[in-house]
Amino acid sequence: MPEYTEVKAGTAGVVELDQSDNIVLWGFSFGVQTGDEMTFEIIGPSGPIFEHTETLTREQAMVFRASWKRAPASGWDTGDYAGMVTLQRDGTELDRQVINVTVR
Numbered sequence: 001m002p003e004y005t006e007v008k009a010g011t012a013g014v015v016e017l018d019q020s021d022n023i024v025l026w027g028f029s030f031g032v033q034t035g036d037e038m039t040f041e042i043i044g045p046s047g048p049i050f051e052h053t054e055t056l057t058r059e060q061a062m063v064f065r066a067s068w069k070r071a072p073a074s075g076w077d078t079g080d081y082a083g084m085v086t087l088q089r090d091g092t093e094l095d096r097q098v099i100n101v102t103v104r
Contacts, residue, residue, distance in 0.1 A: 017103045019075030023050075026066035027085035029095065032056050036094075039086045040067035045079030076103045 017023065025040045034057060042050040050069040081103060086096045 017076070017101055019078065019103055020071050022068050022070050023076070023081065023083070024066055024068040025083040025085060025099070026064065027087065027097070028062070028064050029087050030062055032060050032063045032087070033089060034058055035089070037088045038065050039088070041084045042069060043082045045077050045081070078103050
């Protein structure tokens with residue numbers, strides 16, 4: 001899990017993981033409203049492996065949320081993974097960020 005100060009500064013994140021690492025995906029947004037939804041998705045070399053949606057329960061000037069998937073006992077498949085965080089309000093996509101990482 002990254003430190004909040006690193007997230008705010010834009011310095012958090014990695015582009016390469018080991019097979020035994022947990023995958024952590026986070027979103028940092030401004031001006032959220034009650035009922036906004038933040039969706040976290042991870043797609044691996046063999047297809048989708050994780051999706052989680054969190055409904056935000058109050059207005060906030062800044063919000064930081066994270067979601068993660070533990071590494072399976074056998075480890076992640078090697079290859080490229082994409083993490084996507086989407087912010088929606090009333091079914092309309094407001095923003096989407098994508099990060100790509102490689103598992104070695």
